[in-house]
Amino acid sequence: QVQLVESGGGLVQPGGSLRLSCAASGFTFSTYWMYWVRQAPGKGLEWISSIHANGRSTYYAGSVKGRFTISRDNAKNTLYLQMNSLKPEDTAMYYCAQSSDCTTGCGQGTQVTVSS
Numbered sequence: 001q002v003q004l005v006e007s008g009g010g011l012v013q014p015g016g017s018l019r020l021s022c023a024a025s026g027f028t029f030s031t032y033w034m035y036w037v038r039q040a041p042g043k044g045l046e047w048i049s050s051i052h053a054n055g056r057s058t059y060y061a062g063s064v065k066g067r068f069t070i071s072r073d074n075a076k077n078t079l080y081l082q083m084n085s086l087k088p089e090d091t092a093m094y095y096c097a098q099s100s101d102c103t104t105g106c107g108q109g110t111q112v113t114v115s116s
Contacts, residue, residue: 002025003024003026004023005023006020006095006108007020009094013116014114015085017082017086019080020036020083020094020110022034023078027098030053030077031053033098034050034070035102037100037101037102038094038095039092041092045102048063051079055071058070058071067084079096087114088114
């Protein structure tokens with residue numbers, strides 16, 4: 001079955017950086033678009049980034065464009081999210097997923113907290 005396991009979250013000061021990873025198994029990772037979504041406390045799911053199966057096309061929500069970078073290593077079945085210039089409003093649970101709304105193939109999430 002599909003398994004997506006996120007890691008790399010934590011507590012970081014404003015302006016800091018984190019790199020999230022997502023280890024995928026149970027499906028042919030290299031043939032799927034992949035997504036990062038997040039959910040802030042008391043809010044709904046927010047799509048933040050997508051990447052084509054071959055890694056050549058990427059898309060970002062306006063709230064993270066220019067600060068976050070999505071990438072993938074199909075040889076390692078791993079999805080990444082490099083997050084720079086983090087802001088308190090980036091505080092959320094971050095999920096990797098096979099769909100932009102996490103309805104299919106969604107991981108258990110990794111918590112990112114941006115606070116001084």
